Amino acid sequence: MAETKYLSEHYDKKEYRTLEGYKKLGGYEMLAKALKMQPQAIIDEVKASGLRGRGGAGFPTGSKWGFLPNNGEPRYLLCNADESEPGTFKDRVMMEKAPHQLIEGMLISAFAVKSHKAYIYIRGEYMGPTMILEQAIREARAAGLIGKNILGSGFDCDLDLYLGAGAYICGEETGLISSLEGYKGQPKLKPPFPAVQGYLRKPTIVNNVETLAAVVPILRDGAAGYRKYGTEKSAGTKLFSISGDVAKPGTYEVPLGIKLMDFINVEAGGMKPGRKLKAVVPGGSSAPVLTAAECQDATLDYENMAAKGTMLGSGAIIVIDDSRCMVDVLSTITHFYHHESCGQCTPCREGTGWIEKIVKGIVKGDGKPGDVDLLLKISDNMKGRTICALSDAAALPVLSFVTKFRSEFEYFINEKKSQILGTKLYAQSSPYAAHAEAH
Amino acid sequence: MSVVQKPKEVTNWYLPGILSGMGLTFKKMSRNLATVLRGGRALNSRSEMMTLNYPEEKYEYSPRFKGNHVLTVKKDGSIRCTACMLCATNCPADCIKITAAEHDDPTVEKFPIAYEIDILRCVFCGFCEEACPVDAIRMGPEWQRPGVNGAPFVYDIKELAYRPQLKGGIVSVVDEQERHKAGI
Amino acid sequence: MLKCTINGKELEVKEGTTIIEAFHQNGMSIAHYCWHPGLSVAGVCRLCMVEIVGNPRLQIACNTQVTANMVINTESEKVKDAVKWGLDFHLINHPLDCPICDQAGECGLQDQYMAFGKYDPEMAEKKVKKHKVVDLGPTVVLDSERCILCSRCVRFTNEVSKTDELGIFNRGDRAEIGTFDGKPLDNNYSLNTVDICPVGALTSKDFRFRQRVWLLKEHKTICTGCSTGCNIRVFYNKEGLFRNKPVYNKDVNGYWMCDVGRDTYKFVNKSSRLLDGRVAKNGRGEWVLPTVAAEKAGEHLRDAKANSKSIALVLTGQYSVEEYEALVGYFKNELGTDKIFHWINNPDSIDKFDGLLYRGDQNPNTKGLIEVLTKHGIQTQWRALIEGLSTGAIGTVVVAGPENQAAFPDLKAKIMEISRASKLIWMQAGKNEQLEQLEGDVTLIPLKTYVEKDGTFVNYAGIRQHVTKGVAVVPHALSLTEVTALFRGDDVQPEVAPDLVGQGRIHNEFTLVRGQL
8 A cells, every 4th residue: 555645745845844835735724723613522523533642552632631630720731742762753754844733733732622831842852853843833923823812712822842851761751741840750650640630730631743733634634534544443644664674764654554564565665685574663662573474464553563462652663684683683672771761660770771781691692591581580570560661661572572582592692692693793783882881 | 326334343443443543644654754765756746645745835726626716807908807796696605896987998888996805705606607798707726825814815806817826817708899890 | 438358358448548558557568668658659669569359460559549349469479479579679789788788687678578588589690880888968878889769768858858958860770869069968857868768778977887786775765855755766785875766656756856856865875974973072072872962962951941941943844744743842842942943945046946846945844844833833033043142042052954965055154153052962964074073062963864764754735755764874873753752861772783884885895894803
């Protein structure tokens, strides 16, 4: 199936970035339409569209909005643009190509959830998108689209940009809220959930960039129009960022439910010449890996991925071909989670470090016979034991890599060299090697 | 298994017992006298002489004998003890007295400024040795130490770790620096 | 009230109770570090795992409220395994410092590992190295390697002392507790962080390396540092007292006590005590047994009874109600004087309060003293004593001086003032050179301190709290009740106890007992 440019329809036009160009292509019409609607009607429309959170968890957006308590407290809408999952870069594309689409989606959502203050929490490393968004917000504010009495409707909504400091954990919604409040970016205990007590202990909605942007076409085409794409339970289109050993890595928008292999072979241009598919990480580095065999009948939707024991996550597909050593790939992933664990909960704080040390030991040729089982035990005991999902995110790849590619790990431990490359490869191949050594 | 010898009837008779005992003594005495007269080697020839000329001559005990305590030292000659007081806690005779203090070196942290063993209370059970986590206290082969009043029987660090017989101190097998290096 | 079942036992708890509170209220044990009843819930140690029927995931007991008919279980293999691994995660980077760690013996990690541990460590990798012996402030030393990042101390400075000195810096297993530049941990409640630290990461500079905790006994008593009357435990052995720690009392001090109160053990120790009585003989002082000194003073008082207007009694707010009752009763009813004066040590700051525990009135029993004086209808002004002394109308002055001399900034001036009396009978627990050097007819009587006697203290709010005798640092010292009996001429048997407490710590006490051979 070919690429479906639904959200990304005008992404190739340069003027789409400017307010003028965006308006020319039908921008902010939906905002004007929304402001004349009842907020509840918008929520119902989003609910009916079956839109699910695009940030990773895939929680139905309409239901999330419905959790807000009706107690007259001020509400906050936060846009999670802290896109730090290794392999994910779709939000960056969206913010760079269509900043006004996000702003319009946020204003409509803010109107729907009756929030008068919205923030975009953007990843600290995203300097380019930040500047583009800042420019767009300035333009929109000057045009009276942000601020008091938007488009003469009497609805006030202020929108601000907040730059993170580059912590992966701030992409977790309560971590994001802590960071936005000015505290150390650490997840908070749930309950209370952010919808009840979030930013400044007030009801708060946190949504991904893509989710908020998708509100615009939903309002334009109606729930039924949106549901034309995708499957019954995974409605609509989604932007996937595909990277790794494919011919054409990049961000592509496709309807949910298409075949993974089609996506790799058609959109991403297939494998590099002469290479064979070995494994696919379908939803960012925290998703369990799929073997080539499992990939054959996999489809890109939430249900099929869950049935295969992995997840669609943020739609970051990392393709690994037969020239890669899985031990080395895992050593990079474990280093990332060790580096990014916030250090609050013990199993994650200590477990991520422990796992990295063991995997690093194997890669260096110092592996011990019991290491594979120990890795499984450690990650099994990290899973589901912490405040946020980072511990799971660190444990799941280990579990899947070690169970699905056990022979490679055992070969490395016994022979003290990689089965694929025939050497110890820590020093030359891992991009983190120098950094890790310095630690 | 023990063998019980029943006394013979003869041993109950008074005079023969006395005479046979004195006979044995006389026999040994004359043999020793003959050995001494034959040449000066007698003092050291243990095969022929059963007795020692104490205190000029002393018996050498096995290195594993549990006699007087020795405090071991580190490679640099400072005291190995970390003043954890496990020996004092474990001591059934309550004869160990340690006063701890903070060391200038943060890697050492705690060390004893006073370590005293009241040797007259000590029962030489070896529990202190058992309790020590860092091989700081051992029991050595020497044990006789005469004195005329109470004071010399309380051994301090100088006595326990650096007495002349130890020739500058016995080095402990547990090395903190190596432990740190190994990341334990 | 909600019904729930914990480990097969049916219980009723109040609405809003968390599971861990339900465990504690019913005396059941559950593994935990970061949860402290006096602090907010952090939920970071992940040890208080419970299985709730109907929930596939294990939940933490500290952040889960009991709901109606909840069935909670901590005895399943799943929970036990989770706790075992949770403990192992805590331990993998914990250093082997137990021999030199002050917490050993009362360490949460040691205790809980014995109860719930895994017993087969699998960590073969190098441990993470962090800073050791970090000076956090004037009272506390930090060892980051031992820290398990339970964040209790951080929450304490945030929520209780509200001084916000501590924070967690860095992240992951590099995270460390620390202070901000130029803002050390320096507040009057800083040592509570040492108490709540479940491991030996925070240690008190005052107690550091002075004694192993298993060699100490404890005795529950009341802090006499101020009129709040915090409930405390004193830790002592035959060498003396070593530290104070708070005991939970909902009405008085909650879980905490101040750093000033922690110093109140110091004046009890033998090195700062008046050990014997002293009487004037031929114009010179002579050391005698306390009972002898008191008897002699009693003889004098009974002689002076005829001129009872010349006898005055000065009382500080440092003694128990029973003692006041005996002494005031004797002076008022038997000697017939109503010249009984209340020595207020710091009249300017007596009403100060820091908002948490520490009060300006640094006497444990001012309220009790006023109560007794009112009961006997005594109303006097300090001025009257001064006037009486300068005119010579007052000849004999009996003083129950301060137990805690550090709390009496005017002590020196008051001694000067009162020593103008022709006959001075000064009773107090602490050593004071100025008193010993006084010339003239001076009698000194050593008194017992608050841990050496039974009695009642009335705190600022009128709460009556009893203390009991725990230790005998100076066994033959007297309480005011005993002194009164001796004044009256009754026979009091001096206490005989092995006089081991407070011998010089450098020396082996057995040598001293045995003496020379």
